[in-house]
Amino acid sequence: MKPRVRFAPSPTGFLHIGGARTALFNWLYACHTGGTFILRIEDTDAARNSQEAIGVILDGLRWLGLDWDEGPITAEVTGPSKGDCGPYFQSQRNAIYQRRVEALLSRGLAYEHEGAVKFKMQREPVLIKDVVVGEVVRKLTDREEADPDFVIMRSDGQPVFHLVNVVDDIEMNITHVIRGEDHLSNTAKHIALFQAFGVPAPHYAHIPLILNPDGTKMSKRDKGASLASYLDDGFLPEAVVNYLCLLGWSPKDNREKLSLAETIERFDLPQILRHNARFDYEKLLWLQGEYARELPNDRFYEMAVHAFAKAGTDTNRFPLDYVKAALDTCKGKFKTFKELPDYAGFYFRDQFDYNADGAKKDFIPENKPRLQKLRDAFGNIVLFTAANLEAALKATATELGVKAGVLVHPCRLAVTGNTAGPSLYHLLEVLGREKALARMDKAMGAF
RNA sequence: GACCCUAUCGUCUAGCGGUUAGGACACCACCCUUUCACGGUGGCGGCCCGGGUUCAAGUCCCGGUAGGGUCGCCA
Numbered sequence: 001m002k003p004r005v006r007f008a009p010s011p012t013g014f015l016h017i018g019g020a021r022t023a024l025f026n027w028l029y030a031c032h033t034g035g036t037f038i039l040r041i042e043d044t045d046a047a048r049n050s051q052e053a054i055g056v057i058l059d060g061l062r063w064l065g066l067d068w069d070e071g072p073i074t075a076e077v078t079g080p081s082k083g084d085c086g087p088y089f090q091s092q093r094n095a096i097y098q099r100r101v102e103a104l105l106s107r108g109l110a111y112e113h114e115g116a117v118k119f120k121m122q123r124e125p126v127l128i129k130d131v132v133v134g135e136v137v138r139k140l141t142d143r144e145e146a147d148p149d150f151v152i153m154r155s156d157g158q159p160v161f162h163l164v165n166v167v168d169d170i171e172m173n174i175t176h177v178i179r180g181e182d183h184l185s186n187t188a189k190h191i192a193l194f195q196a197f198g199v200p201a202p203h204y205a206h207i208p209l210i211l212n213p214d215g216t217k218m219s220k221r222d223k224g225a226s227l228a229s230y231l232d233d234g235f236l237p238e239a240v241v242n243y244l245c246l247l248g249w250s251p252k253d254n255r256e257k258l259s260l261a262e263t264i265e266r267f268d269l270p271q272i273l274r275h276n277a278r279f280d281y282e283k284l285l286w287l288q289g290e291y292a293r294e295l296p297n298d299r300f301y302e303m304a305v306h307a308f309a310k311a312g313t314d315t316n317r318f319p320l321d322y323v324k325a326a327l328d329t330c331k332g333k334f335k336t337f338k339e340l341p342d343y344a345g346f347y348f349r350d351q352f353d354y355n356a357d358g359a360k361k362d363f364i365p366e367n368k369p370r371l372q373k374l375r376d377a378f379g380n381i382v383l384f385t386a387a388n389l390e391a392a393l394k395a396t397a398t399e400l401g402v403k404a405g406v407l408v409h410p411c412r413l414a415v416t417g418n419t420a421g422p423s424l425y426h427l428l429e430v431l432g433r434e435k436a437l438a439r440m441d442k443a444m445g446a447f
Numbered sequence: 448g449a450c451c452c453u454a455u456c457g458u459c460u461a462g463c464g465g466u467u468a469g470g471a472c473a474c475c476a477c478c479c480u481u482u483c484a485c486g487g488u489g490g491c492g493g494c495c496c497g498g499g500u501u502c503a504a505g506u507c508c509c510g511g512u513a514g515g516g517u518c519g520c521c522a
Contacts, residue, residue: 010522045521116520133452141518142449152518161522185451185517206452207471208515213458216513243459246471250460254470273460275453276515283459283472293485343483393481408481420483 003035003175007061007068008165010042011053015060015227015281018180018210018218021244022360025207026178027066028267030243038083038172039071043091044164051075054089060227063261064237070172085172090164097159100167100197101152109196115155119163119193121148131205131269133181138188150189162186166193169202170340178205178269179277185312205269208276215278224279234307234337238294239288247277257290293332301327303337311341313348322347325430329422343421347430352417352440354446362410368447370400371410375440384433386425395423414443 007023009015038059043049055075061068068343070083075372077089087093087373104110110119121144128136134265140148152163157168169177184206194201212218218225230240231443242258250273251258251266258266295303304327308315315323326347334343346352352362377392392409415436420428428436 008522012522042522114520118485118520136451138517139450141451143518145449149519151520156520158520160520165522180516181452183522186522188451208453211515217515246459248459252461254461256459256471273453277460278458280458286472289484321456321499335484342449390481404481412482418482424481 001175003030004038004173005030005176005178006038006040006169006174007066007173008042008168008179009042009057010045010154011049011057013050013056014220014225015057016218016220017225017227017230017244020060020064020227020240021210021247022178022180022207023061023066024064024244025205025239025272026248027068027269028264029176029178029269030069031264032188032267035175036069037066038085038174039068039088040168040172041072041077041089041091042161042164043077043089044159044161048090051077052288056228063231064227064241090168093164093168094159096171097153097164097167099332100165101159104152104196107196110152112151113151116151117153118149119152119189119196120144121150121189122192123148126191128184128187128191128204130184130187131176131203132272133184133206133274136184138185152193157188162189162193166190166197170197170199174202176203176205176269178354179209181206186410205272207272210247211276211278213278213280218279224281232338234289234303234339235284236291236303239284242291243284243287246283247279248273257287289335292335292337295331300331304330304340307337307340308345308348311345313341315348318348322430325440326427329426329430333422343418346416346418346421347427350435354413354438354443355419357411358413358419359446362413363443363447365447367406367410368444370396370402370407371414371440371444373400373435374411374442376405378428378433378440379437381433384429386423386429389425389428410443411440415439417428 005026007026009019009023027037029035041054041057043054054072054077058072058075067176070085071081071088073080074081079090081088101110104119105112105117108120110117123140125137126137128138130136151160152160153159168174187204187206191201210218210269212222220226224230227240238260241260245258245263245267246256249267251262252271301324305315305323326344330344334340374393374396377396378389381388381392393407394404397407400406407443408424409419412421413419415428415431431439
């Protein structure tokens with residue numbers, strides 16, 4: 001029988017990076033084994049569910065490219081779905097839970113208590129066989145010792161997580177439960193429930209958690225906790241996926257950058273690490289740079305234009321050839337697309353401030369006549385190309401008896417306002433004679 | 448408080464009883480270079496502590512310590 005795995009998030013309004021990694025590992029395992037990946041929405045807590053919150057989950061998974069074989073198609077709880085085990089929203093499966101609870105009740109395995117229904121939990125330790133962690137003997141805690149039973153249906157008739165989780169795993173024929181290690185202790189309850197229903201428990205694989213850089217638990221508020229923040233910050237999903245694969249799993253051959261196909265090929269449950277991992281933003285940034293550099297041009301332009309639009313710059317007001325030429329000078333020189341509007345904004349506006357440190361260093365009296373001479377040399381160029389600009393600048397430098405850098409720095413600052421940026425000669429060519437010379441003229445007034 | 452999991456450079460990791468403990472990110476230096484980035488070379492830096500077992504322990508066992516998780520009519 002082919003594995004059937006599921007990602008079962010609850011709609012809290014955001015998708016945690018750790019949840020995304022759990023989804024990824026489930027998806028990878030399904031792909032690796034030719035199994036089925038199911039998306040089930042655990043929206044039993046009516047108080048904090050909303051269609052928007054569900055949309056966040058679907059959008060996040062789609063952005064990462066984690067397509068599901070069974071589950072909802074839209075964020076609408078009564079909307080269409082794919083697969084034969086629906087509904088895939090737990091809020092729509094109440095009759096099923098009701099029947100299961102009644103079955104336990106009638107067999108004396110559960111009982112009513114203050115309007116709620118409690119499950120009769122065994123007092124003996126439970127053996128959890130985990131593919132990742134190994135065999136774990138879970139004893140009762142002191143509080144559980146006092147009352148080992150737990151609520152499976154609230155007094156308002158709504159079922160509780162432990163119950164619905166197990167019932168749906170049974171109903172949906174889940175063979176492998178791959179989830180965060182925060183569920184390991186609860187697994188004893190789940191195993192007891194499976195026994196009560198007379199169904200063998202699935203295989204369990206509890207994966208380590210993702211922690212903050214300082215080792216503390218990564219909660220909602222922490223930087224980088226939300227998957228959506230990576231989309232907002234202009235990361236590439238393939239970089240995020242690649243990075244997430246490296247947290248708690250390793251290809252073991254000293255490689256970091258892996259294609260999805262290779263990862264699917266190599267991924268398996270037993271080699272998942274047992275210890276938690278801290279999130280390293282710098283390493284993600286490095287992978288982002290790796291993927292950004294080799295982005296196909298069409299996608300690069302699309303993302304770049306979008307990044308500018310988001311920053312309030314409509315690049316469509318400029319000729320397409322100009323935009324593309326401008327972007328070509330930037331490719332591979334920045335990492336996240338969020339950086340781009342600052343990096344190359346000078347192509348799309350004539351008003352900008354000069355970098356203060358740069359101005360202090362380069363806009364000094366002795367550079368003014370030099371910049372004037374360079375401006376004149378540029379003005380005499382017939383074809384305003386990078387090669388000709390470079391030749392003119394170097395000739396001018398020789399004539400003045402200075403190194404090229406002496407002219408390069410003030411010139412860059414004059415035409416871009418920045419001390420760093422694309423290749424000077426290429427950006428001048430793209431900018432064109434008129435703008436380039438005008439900006440140099442204007443800068444000389446700032447000395 | 449109880450129960451469970453974990454422990455290799457700052458971080459992510461390789462390691463499966465015998466290694467000069469390897470790689471990546473970050474950091475530092477140098478090279479390349481008009482800036483930045485890329486690339487190249489080199490460097491810094493680690494087996495949590497204490498007991499065992501063994502000819503031999505990062506690797507196995509026990510204890511400690513530290514970190515994380517769980518014990519809800521949240522999921």
